[in-house]
Amino acid sequence: MKKTILYKFSSVIFFTTALLAINSCQREAVQDLPDHNWQLVWSDEFEGAAGSAPDAKNWNFDIGNGISGWGNQELEYYTSRPQNISQNGSGNLVITAKSEVYNGSQFTSSRIKTKGLFKTTYGKVEARIKTPYGPGIWPAFWMIGADEDTNSWPNCGEIDIMELRGQTPNMINGTVHGPGYSGGASITKQYGLQNDRFDKDFHRFSVEWSPNQIDFFVDDYLYQWITPEKVTGKWVFDHDFYLILNLAVGGNYVGFPTSLTPFPQEMTVDYIRVYK
Secondary structure, three states: OOOOOOOOOOOOOOHHHHHHHHHHHHHHOOOOOOOOOOOEEEEEOOOOOOOOOOOOOOOEEOOEOHHHOOOOOOOEEEOOOOOOEEEOOOOOEEEEEEEEEEOOEEEEEOEEEOOOOOOEOOEEEEEEEEOOOOOOEEEEEEEEEOOOOOOOOOOOOEEEEEEOOOOOOOEEEEEEEEOOEOHHHOEEEEEEOOOOOOOOOOEEEEEEEEOOEEEEEEOOEEEEEEOHHHOOOOOOOOOOEEEEEEEEEOOOOOOOOOOOOOOOEEEEEEEEEEEO
16 A cells, blocks of 8 residues: 555465465564563554544644555545544444545545554554455555655655455565665565454454564564665665555456455454564
8 A cells, every 4th residue: 555656566366376375474474583581662642532542642644546646446435434434432443444435535444544643663553453355455554755745756665564454364465665666576475364354353463573573473483584784775664664554446456346345344453563
């Protein structure tokens, strides 16, 4: 996902490739990790009343459709309406994608960000999320360089902590984008659940980010680590980034909804926490 033009797109991942990715990620997570004494520095536990908007001290909204600037050929119109985003009164934030005609778009959803409100360099960034599913459904939890207004993408950097193609609900991707390795050339890896799906229950998605390494985890399982030697261009992950949550419909990363895509779809977020 991204805010200006042509952000995340990738070739179609075939079923056989997905199976190989599952086996690969299970074998490779063998790196020794340093001990950390993490200290919580920012969080949102989404403890607001049922129907309430996300806390305005933490989040602001992107409003509009793909023409407004986030590219990817997405089909939704992002709103701040409670029909598309609200706290549920049980400690969760729910982003809802709906099939409805709205301001010229065929679908609605929501996208929120901490831009101008919170940013961080290094540390551990984690969310506990239950994803939606179905062809053309694209949930994501990610970060963009806070200097994007003066240092345009991909030079500002992008860290995708979790994004999922709804047609493969047992697979997520962790990805970085930067100059020389953006869009379809991004540095990415899949993590797959065996005999389970990410829409069936909550899972924890996180990165542990240091000056020369970004480690990607699902439920504390390390499945990818990226270092300056692994990127095919300049390392651009040594400055502040802000957080983004969104649920897209359609686009060049996932394709388009089909008759097999049920609506509405919900992305349910239990918490987001940032540690130093």
